[in-house]
Amino acid sequence: MGHFTSTTDGNAALTKVRIAAGTGKRLRLTGVKARIASDISVTSSMAAIVAAKLLSAPYDGPKGVWTVDLEAKAEGKAKISASHKNTPAASIDVEVFKPEKISLDANSTEAGMLQRLLLAEAASPSKTQYKSSDVETSMEWMIVVVENRRKDKNPGRFMARDANKDGWDKRDIIRAKGQFHGFENYPVLAEDVRKRIESYLKIGNDYEDTRHDIYAAFLKRAIKISKASLIKDPSPDGLFGWRTEGSGSPGPNYVKFKDLAGQTFYTLKKPKK
Amino acid sequence: MLKSFKTLPFLVLMCLFAFPVTATEKTIAITKTPFADSFREKLAEVVREAGISGTSHFFATRYSEDDKRFYLLWREGRAIWILDAASDTQYWEQLLLPSGGSRIDLDKDVVETREDVGSSTYLVDRPWVNSVIAEAVLEGVLITVHNP
Numbered sequence: 001m002g003h004f005t006s007t008t009d010g011n012a013a014l015t016k017v018r019i020a021a022g023t024g025k026r027l028r029l030t031g032v033k034a035r036i037a038s039d040i041s042v043t044s045s046m047a048a049i050v051a052a053k054l055l056s057a058p059y060d061g062p063k064g065v066w067t068v069d070l071e072a073k074a075e076g077k078a079k080i081s082a083s084h085k086n087t088p089a090a091s092i093d094v095e096v097f098k099p100e101k102i103s104l105d106a107n108s109t110e111a112g113m114l115q116r117l118l119l120a121e122a123a124s125p126s127k128t129q130y131k132s133s134d135v136e137t138s139m140e141w142m143i144v145v146v147e148n149r150r151k152d153k154n155p156g157r158f159m160a161r162d163a164n165k166d167g168w169d170k171r172d173i174i175r176a177k178g179q180f181h182g183f184e185n186y187p188v189l190a191e192d193v194r195k196r197i198e199s200y201l202k203i204g205n206d207y208e209d210t211r212h213d214i215y216a217a218f219l220k221r222a223i224k225i226s227k228a229s230l231i232k233d234p235s236p237d238g239l240f241g242w243r244t245e246g247s248g249s250p251g252p253n254y255v256k257f258k259d260l261a262g263q264t265f266y267t268l269k270k271p272k273k
Numbered sequence: 274m275l276k277s278f279k280t281l282p283f284l285v286l287m288c289l290f291a292f293p294v295t296a297t298e299k300t301i302a303i304t305k306t307p308f309a310d311s312f313r314e315k316l317a318e319v320v321r322e323a324g325i326s327g328t329s330h331f332f333a334t335r336y337s338e339d340d341k342r343f344y345l346l347w348r349e350g351r352a353i354w355i356l357d358a359a360s361d362t363q364y365w366e367q368l369l370l371p372s373g374g375s376r377i378d379l380d381k382d383v384v385e386t387r388e389d390v391g392s393s394t395y396l397v398d399r400p401w402v403n404s405v406i407a408e409a410v411l412e413g414v415l416i417t418v419h420n421p
Contacts, residue, residue: 121373121394126366149392158392181374181382181395196370211364241392244374246342246355248401251391262357263373 002031002064002082002090008210010065014092019050019072020099020207026069029054029082032089033064039085042068046078050094054082072096102204102219104197105226107187110170114226117174118142119200120182120193121242122222123262125214131261132217138261139225141239145265147231148238149173158240234258241266299335301358302414303343308362313416315365320420322369325349331416332409346409351379353405377402 003013005028019025034040042054055067070080075098081091104119105112118139147170149158155168159176174183182190189197204215225231233239235257241250242263254266303312320329329349336343341358345368355375356367367375374395377383379402384390387398 124366124370124372126361126364126370126372178391178393178396192376196372199370242394244355244372244395246344247374247377247395248397249387249390250393251388254392262375 002029002084004028004068004080004082004090004092005030016093016095017070018095018097019070021072021075021096022099023207024069024071025208026067027092028059029066029068029090031064032066032082032084033062034058034066034084037066040066040082040089041084041086042080042082044078044080044094046076049074049076049078049096050080052080070094099205099207100216102201102216102223104201104219104223111223111226113171113174113186114143114146115222116186116189116193116197117146117180117183118222118225119197119219120189121180121263122218124196124200125211125218132221134261135218136221136225138242138263138265139222140228140231141234141260141263141265142242143225143228143231144233145239145242146170146173148233148240152240235265235267237267237270239265240268299337299340299343299412301336301338301341303333303336303358304414304416306358308358308365311363312365313418315368316416316418317420319347319350319368320418323350326420329418329420331418332406332413333416334405334409334413344405344409344413346406346413353377353379353402353409 005012005014007026007028010028010030014027017025017027029040029042032040037054037056037058040054042052044050044052050073051071053069055069059065059067068080068082073096075096078094079091080094082089104115107113107116121142122139123135149155149160150168150170150173152158155173158173159179160168160172161176171186174180175186177184182193200215200219203209203211204219206212239257241254242265243250245259245262245264250266253269255269257265257267303309316331327349329347332346332348334344336358343356343358345354345356353376354368354371360367377397382396383399383402384396385399390396390398
């Protein structure tokens with residue numbers, strides 16, 4: 001008796017799989033030692049929902065491993081069944097879902113600006129050893145830093161400029177000179193920052209990319225945090241800065257608070273009484 | 274001579290206290306790991322994307338089992354990356370999609386002193402840069418990539 005597996009883990013038998021409509025997925029059919037592909041039949045119970053095609057060349061003939069390509073056509077559920085010389089060999093349930101498009105808020109909005117800042121600054125999924133919960137917390141702390149700088153009696157000491165008649169806003173803080181790489185001319189971003197964010201969006205919206213899930217979660221995390229209210233400052237003295245771990249220290253007025261998700265967060269030295 | 278021998282154990286003890294051997298000495302070179310090939314391939318991609326022809330010289334600092342952070346200096350590209358050998362070593366996305374301040378442009382992101390860094394989240398001071406360069410060039414490993 002055979003079974004279906006993913007292409008990345010040939011040992012774990014799959015009983016179900018989810019595929020976004022309009023995309024494809026490649027599986028392995030394992031444990032079917034057929035001499036030729038035509039001895040194997042792979043069919044879909046609902047071809048209008050998902051079609052299945054067995055490749056003629058085996059992936060690993062001696063081990064009975066074959067390749068099956070699924071094409072998801074419409075939302076719904078179906079069963080893919082494989083048989084060898086009319087004897088049932090394996091089956092898998094397939095659910096085809098409507099793909100979700102992830103996009104950022106307009107760059108003219110505060111949420112859109114914060115989303116772009118978080119995506120640019122937080123540890124990206126390429127740093128896979130970090131826990132996603134830590135990355136989420138680090139994003140929250142970045143919002144805290146921006147807000148603390150905004151509320152400060154003298155945001156000019158964080159190079160903030162362009163205060164309007166109502167005072168400073170987050171845009172003034174984020175566009176401050178030399179503070180956040182690539183954001184001095186926001187909404188125009190430095191090219192490397194813009195390209196990176198575009199890459200994240202591309203991967204997070206490409207269901208056929210094996211990195212899709214982790215990048216989609218990263219994008220959604222930034223969107224969620226950008227709209228969060230009342231994020232608690234973890235430091236009793238207030239967080240006022242961060243730097244990539246290992247990138248040297250900020251100015252002498254800064255005191256390390258904590259390392260988190262690839263960043264080091266800082267408070268300010270208390271003034272001498 | 275006898276006097277020297279008597280002082281020798283004392284000197285050895287002094288050295289042990291003055292220069293303790295740590296368990297986290299940086300001895301691992303990225304080029305000697307299972308990730309070496311994927312790393313080189315990604316460096317080649319970095320060079321192609323930058324459109325820099327000829328031979329590029331990359332110097333990677335060594336790291337330890339306890340701390341897998343290492344620095345990569347690209348001489349022709351005038352950049353330093355802060356990388357992590359414990360993270361994604363299949364795609365090495367850290368090289369092409371570096372987050373935050375993990376890629377330093379040596380022409381734009383370096384200021385003279387720590388005071389000049391101030392509240393910046395990404396600027397670095399020259400003494401820090403010089404120490405990283407020295408470590409990479411003098412104690413690290415060289416990787417050359419040729420882009421026709």
